[in-house]
Amino acid sequence: xxxxxxxxxxxxxxxxxxxxxxxxxxxxxxxxxxxxxxxxxxxxxxxxxxxxxxxxxxxxxxxxxxxxxxxxxxxxxxxxxxxxxxxxxxxxxxxxxxxxxxxxxxxxxxxxxxxxxxxxxxxxxxxxxxxxxxxxxxxxxxxxxxxxxxxxxxxxxxxxxxxxxxxxxxxxxxxxxxxxxxxxxxxxxxxxxxxxxxxxxxxxxxxxxxxxxxxxxxxxxxxxxxxxxxxxxxxxxxxxxxxxxxxxxxxxxxxxxxxxxxxxxxxxxxxxxxxxxxxxxxxxxxxxxxxxxxxxxxxxxxxxxxxxxxxxxxxxxxxxxxxxxxxxxxxxxxxxxxxxxxxxxxxxxxxxxxxxxxxxxxxxxxxxxxxxxxxxxxxxxxxxxxxxxxxxxxxxxxxxxxxxxxxxxxxxxxxxxxxxxxxxxxxxxxxxxxxxxxxxxxxxxxxxxxxxxxxxxxxxxxxxxxxxxxxx
Numbered sequence: 001x002x003x004x005x006x007x008x009x010x011x012x013x014x015x016x017x018x019x020x021x022x023x024x025x026x027x028x029x030x031x032x033x034x035x036x037x038x039x040x041x042x043x044x045x046x047x048x049x050x051x052x053x054x055x056x057x058x059x060x061x062x063x064x065x066x067x068x069x070x071x072x073x074x075x076x077x078x079x080x081x082x083x084x085x086x087x088x089x090x091x092x093x094x095x096x097x098x099x100x101x102x103x104x105x106x107x108x109x110x111x112x113x114x115x116x117x118x119x120x121x122x123x124x125x126x127x128x129x130x131x132x133x134x135x136x137x138x139x140x141x142x143x144x145x146x147x148x149x150x151x152x153x154x155x156x157x158x159x160x161x162x163x164x165x166x167x168x169x170x171x172x173x174x175x176x177x178x179x180x181x182x183x184x185x186x187x188x189x190x191x192x193x194x195x196x197x198x199x200x201x202x203x204x205x206x207x208x209x210x211x212x213x214x215x216x217x218x219x220x221x222x223x224x225x226x227x228x229x230x231x232x233x234x235x236x237x238x239x240x241x242x243x244x245x246x247x248x249x250x251x252x253x254x255x256x257x258x259x260x261x262x263x264x265x266x267x268x269x270x271x272x273x274x275x276x277x278x279x280x281x282x283x284x285x286x287x288x289x290x291x292x293x294x295x296x297x298x299x300x301x302x303x304x305x306x307x308x309x310x311x312x313x314x315x316x317x318x319x320x321x322x323x324x325x326x327x328x329x330x331x332x333x334x335x336x337x338x339x340x341x342x343x344x345x346x347x348x349x350x351x352x353x354x355x356x357x358x359x360x361x362x363x364x365x366x367x368x369x370x371x372x373x374x375x376x377x378x379x380x381x382x383x384x385x386x387x388x389x390x391x392x393x394x395x396x397x398x399x400x401x402x403x404x405x406x407x408x409x410x411x412x413x414x415x416x417x418x419x420x421x422x423x424x425x426x427x428x429x430x431x432x433x434x435x436x437x438x439x440x441x442x443x444x445x446x447x448x449x450x451x452x453x454x455x456x457x458x459x460x461x462x463x464x465x466x467x468x469x470x471x472x
Contacts, residue, residue, distance in 0.1 A: 113171070133438035136172060137429060140439070143168050144446035153234050153264050154227040154457045162221065169217075172439070176206050179436045205305070206436050209298050213443050216291050220450055223284050231277045232461050234264035266461045272469040278462070285458040292451035296417075299444035302437055309431040312424055313367070320365035320401060338404050340411035355416045359409060360423045366405035367424075373398040418452065 120129020121138065129135070147165045151157060157165075180200040187197050201207070273281070321329040331343055349355050373396050413419055421429075432438055 131433055133432050133435045134430060136175065136435060137432075137438040137442040140169075140172055140442040140446060143172070144449070148446075148450055148453075151224075152262075152457075153266075154224070154230065154232075154454070154461065156225045156228050157221060165221075169443075173210065173214075173443075175435060176202075176210055176439060179203050179206055203436055205302075205440065209302070209440050209444075212294070213298065213440070213447060216295055216447050216451075217443075219291055220288070220447065220454065223288055223454060226280075226284060231269065231273050232464070233267045235267050266457075266464045268461070268465050268468050270468055271472060273461075273465045278465065281458050281462055285455055285462075288451050288454045288458070292448060292455060295444050295448040295451055299441060299448055302441045302444065303425055303428060306428040306432050306434070306437055306441075308367070308424070309427045311431070312427045313371070316364055316368050316371070318368070320368045320405070323361045323365035323368060325361075332401060332404050332408075338407070340404075340408040343408060344411060344415060352416060352419065355412060356420055356422070359412050359419060362405050362409045362412065363422050363424050366402050366409065369398040369402035369405065373402065 117132060117135055119125060120131065120135055122129030130138075143165070147157070147161045151161075179202070181203045182198040182200055184196050185199045186194055188194050272278075317323055324332070328343070328347075331346075332338065347358070349358065429438075429441065432441075
């Protein structure tokens with residue numbers, strides 16, 4: 001696979017959601033900071049689910065519904081036999097028995113899926129389960145962990161897991177075919193009378209974002225498939241000492257840091273990679289970076305569209321100073337030309353945990369100041385607060401501090417692209433009732449995590465290649 005010519009003309013087919021809020025172009029964030037060796041496989045996936053409720057493997061290429069989709073999206077059908085001019089092989093008795101067993105197994109799978117969906121993952125049947133939106137979101141997250149959780153290196157995905165991913169995702173995404181919105185259109189009757197009727201069309205956010213995510217999904221799988229025959233291999237950490245030679249292969253590997261002992265270490269020839277292999281890796285890294293940016297943009301827009309839970313607003317302190325502390329609050333208040341980069345440099349954070357804690361505090365202070373800026377006109381509903389923000393005096397101190405907190409949060413997420421979800425994002429996902437947004441958010445999040453990991457794996461190989469060439 002090398003259908004992607006170069007990163008400059010790499011069209012991702014992404015357009016922001018029609019109802020997306022203005023993110024001040026935050027979606028075009030910088031590429032992930034390059035570390036010498038990658039981190040945890042869930043470093044950017046944001047969830048650590050190990051099992052999938054939708055992960056039972058069955059025969060591939062089976063249809064889950066005999067009814068046509070109400071949406072107007074094109075349905076892709078296999079035409080491989082038609083193109084080759086071949087006729088389907090006549091089935092024997094054994095083939096018919098196998099098909100019957102496969103159908104029975106598939107039916108049992110569908111029953112289990114349907115039951116878990118209705119029960120909301122509460123197998124006691126007491127009605128204490130989560131909402132349908134959360135159930136589907138968890139299913140996509142768990143499926144990603146099942147398929148890609150053990151895939152820690154640059155190599156094609158196992159064919160069985162690839163078929164499992166495609167089959168299960170097709171089933172989960174089929175819900176979107178029935179999420180529509182109604183709009184009036186004019187229709188001419190046989191007697192020449194023109195009447196106004198309501199016509200159903202796919203919901204705008206799904207119509208725009210879902211095909212883009214499916215395209216990004218396909219591109220990531222193709223990028224993994226392109227590493228079938230490579231000039232590098234992997235050695236398990238702890239199998240030998242650093243800079244030792246692999247038996248019979250004249251390949252070396254660089255000792256991985258102790259905190260990343262679970263990841264395989266890339267090995268290259270002592271002379272390094274060839275120029276062709278190096279350019280291939282760099283090209284795929286650039287392509288994957290663009291995919292990561294697009295998935296992150298979609299995810300950010302969907303999260304921004306989700307309603308802020310009342311439970312989160314109730315936990316906010318009465319002042320932003322209580323969230324940030326004296327030193328950060330004093331800098332944000334007294335600086336004439338506020339620079340979030342300078343502030344982050346002064347804080348000198350040394351771990352992702354510290355960065356995530358700061359992100360939670362900054363986000364809480366931002367909404368505290370926004371609420372205070374609208375306090376004179378607002379009631380209890382956050383929607384009213386959000387509407388009144390446009391009418392707020394731009395010179396108001398609370399509004400200025402909220403804007404500075406917003407810019408600090410954005411800069412923090414750019415500097416730490418592998419940052420986990422904030423408390424607010426987690427609350428939005430857990431309290432979300434919109435099934436369409438749940439699917440788009442979870443799908444974009446897992447693709448974002450996969451793209452980030454692929455970039456990190458490529459950086460691992462390029463780092464080892466540079467180390468070997470420098471030794472020469």
